[in-house]
Amino acid sequence: MNILIIHEIDWFKKVIFEPHHLAELLSKKHEIFVIDCKHADSKNIVNGLKGEIEYNVHRIYDNAKITVIHPPSLLLKGVNRLTHFITCKNTIKNTIIKNNIEIILLYGVATNGIQTIKISKELKIPVIYRALDVGHGLVKIPIISKIVENYEKKVIQGATKILPTTLGLGRYVKKMGGSINKIEMFPLGINIGQFKPLKKDEKLARKLGISDNDQVIIFMGTLYFFSGLIELVKKIKSNEQNNPNLKLLIVGGGPIFKKLKDLVSKLNLEEEIILTNFVPQNEIPKYISLADICINSFDVNYITDDILPTKVLEYLACKKPVLSTPLSGTKELLPDETFGISYSSSNTFFENILKLLDDKNKLKKMSQDGYEYVTKNHNWEILSNKMISLFELIIKENSKN
Numbered sequence: 001m002n003i004l005i006i007h008e009i010d011w012f013k014k015v016i017f018e019p020h021h022l023a024e025l026l027s028k029k030h031e032i033f034v035i036d037c038k039h040a041d042s043k044n045i046v047n048g049l050k051g052e053i054e055y056n057v058h059r060i061y062d063n064a065k066i067t068v069i070h071p072p073s074l075l076l077k078g079v080n081r082l083t084h085f086i087t088c089k090n091t092i093k094n095t096i097i098k099n100n101i102e103i104i105l106l107y108g109v110a111t112n113g114i115q116t117i118k119i120s121k122e123l124k125i126p127v128i129y130r131a132l133d134v135g136h137g138l139v140k141i142p143i144i145s146k147i148v149e150n151y152e153k154k155v156i157q158g159a160t161k162i163l164p165t166t167l168g169l170g171r172y173v174k175k176m177g178g179s180i181n182k183i184e185m186f187p188l189g190i191n192i193g194q195f196k197p198l199k200k201d202e203k204l205a206r207k208l209g210i211s212d213n214d215q216v217i218i219f220m221g222t223l224y225f226f227s228g229l230i231e232l233v234k235k236i237k238s239n240e241q242n243n244p245n246l247k248l249l250i251v252g253g254g255p256i257f258k259k260l261k262d263l264v265s266k267l268n269l270e271e272e273i274i275l276t277n278f279v280p281q282n283e284i285p286k287y288i289s290l291a292d293i294c295i296n297s298f299d300v301n302y303i304t305d306d307i308l309p310t311k312v313l314e315y316l317a318c319k320k321p322v323l324s325t326p327l328s329g330t331k332e333l334l335p336d337e338t339f340g341i342s343y344s345s346s347n348t349f350f351e352n353i354l355k356l357l358d359d360k361n362k363l364k365k366m367s368q369d370g371y372e373y374v375t376k377n378h379n380w381e382i383l384s385n386k387m388i389s390l391f392e393l394i395i396k397e398n399s400k401n
Contacts, residue, residue, distance in 0.1 A: 024064030137303035166329035168306030228297030340370015
């Protein structure tokens with residue numbers, strides 16, 4: 001099967017997540033082509049304008065090989081996405097025709113989504129839209145967010161099939177005009193060969209200034225404005241005298257990294273709160289091995305409420321207990337502590353971290369229950385095969401029309 005995956009990220013600079021895993025796993029048995037959107041890079045403008053094709057690519061699995069296609073783009077900050085928006089249509093169409101593409105898996109919305117939908121209808125190629133989040137909600141500029149929302153509606157309404165990751169996202173895409181007959185919930189997956197229980201990495205702990213007596217809280221992932229970490233840092237400051245052995249380890253970078261770092265410095269919390277910025281994905285389980293408890297402290301709002309953050313599943317796969325704010329999309333799939341997760345509102349989040357840390361037996365049981373659940377239900381090796389079966393069915397149905 002010849003499959004085209006389209007996203008509006010830079011394939012090589014974006015933190016590894018679902019599209020990378022799926023593309024590489026599927027490439028073991030199928031021909032996989034990826035069209036991405038190159039990150040701004042003023043030192044590489046000439047190659048950007050020409051467009052590039054890279055062959056036999058892999059970032060995760062050694063025996064994987066995909067073809068990554070970069071449409072022509074002016075790689076200047078603030079301009080690269082606009083030029084990609086203009087040029088990607090021809091690249092998408094040429095890629096489909098040249099490589100006899102049979103089906104498209106679409107993650108892009110604003111930058112290349114509507115182009116993909118238009119070309120797919122012209123060439124009668126089925127498009128599966130993978131709904132991971134509220135796309136326009138991640139755009140902070142109101143006027144641009146509204147434009148992205150309109151594009152998002154067109155993508156959802158034009159797709160052959162829509163695969164939300166949670167029931168909440170299923171309701172969201174239906175609200176955005178997606179036909180109920182096209183919507184099918186498909187779970188998030190994780191690489192359980194990489195995210196797995198590890199013995200505490202003592203060398204890493206010493207490097208980070210973590211002692212044997214410390215109680216370690218870990219947050220990992222991209223640091224968005226809705227991460228809830230600003231308030232948590234302030235809470236730790238106000239309680240530092242009562243909890244001298246508490247450490248918050250933040251593994252990740254992103255939009256509020258500098259703001260967090262400046263706040264930690266201002267509050268003189270450099271010993272209590274450790275920020276690593278982004279680390280290679282294969283190193284992340286070593287950091288999680290240091291945790292007594294892992295957290296997802298997201299604010300509950302229209303952007304976050306319907307999602308299940310992948311980090312939650314990765315924590316559980318590493319056999320760690322989780323405390324999360326009560327995101328509806330997460331609670332519907334992982335309703336209680338028998339799934340390895342406990343819930344708390346933002347107002348009492350810090351206090352509930354402390355309560356859980358004081359209950360070792362509960363943490364141990366949550367760790368075991370969460371590990372058993374996630375390894376049975378969210379293994380990418382298994383889910384990627386189910387995805388292929390779904391693709392084959394969609395191609396067969398499309399050929400009848």
